[in-house]
Amino acid sequence: MVTLFVDRKGLTLRADSSALAFYDGNERMGTVPLKLLERVCIRGDLQLSASVLGKLGEHGAGVVVLSGRKRQPVLLMPNLKVDAQRRMAQFNLAQNADFCLRQAKGWVGGKVASQAALLERFSTKSDVLRARLHQPCSVLADVAGEIGAAADTARLRGLEGAAAARYFAALAYVLPDSLNFNGRNRRPPADAFNAVLSLGYTLLHFELVRQVYLTGLDPFVGFYSGLK
Structure with a gap:
């Protein structure tokens, strides 16, 4: 396919x-x-x-x-199946603040861990990258440690945003200068790498929404507003 x-x-x-x-x-x-x-x-x-x-x-x-x-x-979207019982369970869980926060912490924690792992992998390529990426890796590790203690989704979104800002700033050290990448931007993206990121995120979002429909759930009822 x-x-x-x-x-x-x-x-x-x-x-x-x-x-x-x-x-x-x-x-x-x-x-x-x-x-x-x-x-x-x-x-x-x-x-x-x-x-x-x-x-x-x-x-x-x-x-x-x-x-x-x-x-x-x-x-x-194509005409996909709808499972009423699953959607009823989804709607009920969406009203449970504790459940939503636990789910969101898992998602954001996984995202930040993946960002940190990628930067760590890049840092092994050379001594220069190891020096440049040491601080961003430390910041992401600190953010990851704070996620479990977040009291609400507003705090969680703040941590997610801080990690993303540090992560994309660190990518500028890794990518070739010819790409003119200085951080994440969009609508419209200002450089080739951001254009590829935006397209990739669009296709990933489409696939996630499609899979949510395929499992009989409603993509418009979520547990963590602002997850990207």
Whole structure:
């Protein structure tokens, strides 16, 4: 199963039997079997009909549209199963502040641990990187130690934000100067690395929402507002 990324302007997408066909004017440019597609990511202006969306939905493929100057993602999900009992349990747990905080601590703790592990791996590449990344690694370790004591999600979001700021600042030491990366920015991203990050986060978000639907849960009812 694959992601189809379409960024050529002026194309027309048509449903052709069991395939997605691409036309430039009246010229057929190529086809992709619908059974192979898990998601279609569209960037730029093109034409497609409701029948195309219907065919994609029938085959369980969703659509991600990156629209406008800021490339704000719009998700169109296929018709997936809904489990009423699971959603009732989800809604009840979403009202339990203690449960939500425990879940959120686990997610944020895992995220910060992964960030620290990646920086530690980079620090072994050279003595220069070891020196430059020593302080960021120490900061992430301190943040990780404070997560368990966070009294509420507001404090947890503050810790998550502090870790992210230090993590992305440290990545500037690792990446080539030619990428002009000086930290995380978006809407729109100001450099190539941030553009790749934004696209990657968009596709990851789409997949997470899709999996939530597949398990019969509601992606609009969460346990930790602001998790990224």
